[in-house]
Amino acid sequence: MDRCTVGSPANTAELPLPVLDDLLVLELASVLAGPSVGQFFAELGATVLKVENPRTNGDATRRWRAPNVDDAEDNDDRSAYFCCCNTGKQSMALDLSTATGQALLHDLAREADIVLASYRPGTAEALGADYETLSAINPALIYGHVTGYGPDRERAGYDAVIQAESGFMHMNGPADGPATKLPVALMDVLAAHQLKEGLLVALLNRERGGGGAYVPVSLFQAAVSGLANQATNWLVAGHSPQRMGSAHPNIAPYGTPFATADDRSIVLAVGTNRQFTALCDILGCPELADDPRFSTNADRVDHRDALADRLGARVGQFRSGPLLTALREQNVPAGVVRDVPAVFGQSTAQAMTLDAGPEDPSGLRQIAFPHPDEASSSLSPPPRYAEHTSTVLRERLGCSPERIDELARKDAIVRSAA
Template structure:
């Protein structure tokens, strides 16, 4: 789909690299520029407990770096900046997550690169916007955007979510902005600057919780997995076999069907539970009644009965269960070569490119890119290595 598109990724960790992998999956050539002073993307060394990768590709790194070429260039040097400028002159997209002001010192800012290439699209992820030099970290953004205050049990402390969701949200917003920019460029021939901040991405993700406050003055409180506007919705209920299910009942009809399956039709006609508003108001009594009823049923049979009545419900799964599901299995990027770590697709809307490269070893493609795309000779590359401008492996 984007086989003629070249992307330069000047980003690390999760948000920016997720965008780079997305474009790689669409067929683009994605060149990941890594910093020799840090031995590349910091996530190469973020290993899980018990993980001992034989090379520089941790499981975390593999989450968002498939399909790329790794080129190690020291952009703090004049020669390194010159190489970047040559690459940018023929690129279509740059993805960066520099703190405001840092890119200028490296010759990697949008003004410099777009002067060289007016058709270039420059996608920039910051913590708090292009005019705020404060660095952005997902855990801090979760705290400052209100997510932690809402997350966790009523009796427990504010709780961070187990996935860097603010990074994920910002990545999706940047993907959208760059795709719109590509569409605009086909009509005008001009590139542009697309800026996304983790903080604004997080605030936009507050969705109904934000409007509950802005419209109704309701300040969300920690309430476990329950939903402030709907009941029963999100709470996990134990079943007879020691498993658990979650309900997502959004209508009174669905609630009546749930009660019939549980052999408690009286609940649906009880004034405290007959409507969603009444169920929200009497949530504790509702949960107690449902927990008693649901515990009498084994999970599999109960889920089958609920699905037959189109009552939204699902099993609480662990990750081994998740990846045994065909819906998740189809999103895993695998390789016939055991030495190539797997990855996970960033989008479920398209099939991965058949020739998608595995996540790259650090600096594995430096020599090839310098030779093939910039016309550097072996002597040129040797000199750049000797001067510590590039690293080749």
């Protein structure tokens, strides 16, 4: 097993990192959750074949354009959204509604290690792409299945609806405003992380002598598990979480933005009495730490509005730079509110971006550490639709040019026009 070094030069740690370049992953999933998992394995060295549907012209996110795109993106089927989770893959288009397309998939599945699917229950069976069918062909196959509400419910899952139905929208937004969707498809992201964990455990079990496995993850269950302390606020304490803006239900001052003298917003994350006392000293109001309304975290939570008024008045007298420096010197957690361009102006964020060549739209790493051979920094760009159909059929299934032409005539495949 190879090893890699992670951490800063002054504080490095040796961690074992498996090289997965002998794994073959078939990605039958689309949109965000499943493809994020596919990209994760690509970044760890696996070969990931993205099998796309000709009847929809491939993954729907290929056409989810960013606002005000220029002609270059408008003429490319790799939208910015698509690029967030499809780096390092090969794209092939198989029509699984045909017997020939299914036969080609089954040939690929014989050699595959992992299948990623996001079909509604019943759809995979109709396409010959379900776990029972594919595992009969390859008993060692590990099948990761993302659904909306579980493998026994036919209802499709969409992030915005899941956010609404799992409590996130109800809790998000200002106290006097409407329920508000989070600006990222976080339910997909949570489900993707859960699926990664499940697949890695299944791979470990297989390495230890176990067989293949079916690993189901649902968006709804991932969302409910992500409620974390808000769930136990209800289950344990009987408190039904409500919208509070950026405030924290259990800690104060925590999360509320305060305006500084130079019109910037800073956020505090004060979780201990020591931090609160240091904050008050820095702001020049040490008496607040002795005020009975604010002496403990429980008191501060009970009187959060009065506390926010006092802190807001004091913070507004300081410029953000000197104030943040003073807070950090005293180990008081605080940060400035940044927009996305400012986020990627930071060296730490820049280190997480993939190097982009002239044909390579920029992307983000899904792993926080480098591959031993720096494979994650030299991944192939997100594939164009059906870009690798002929290559995969020729190199993996031994199809001749004549056979590939025949498959195209039968509409079982789509080849890249390039």
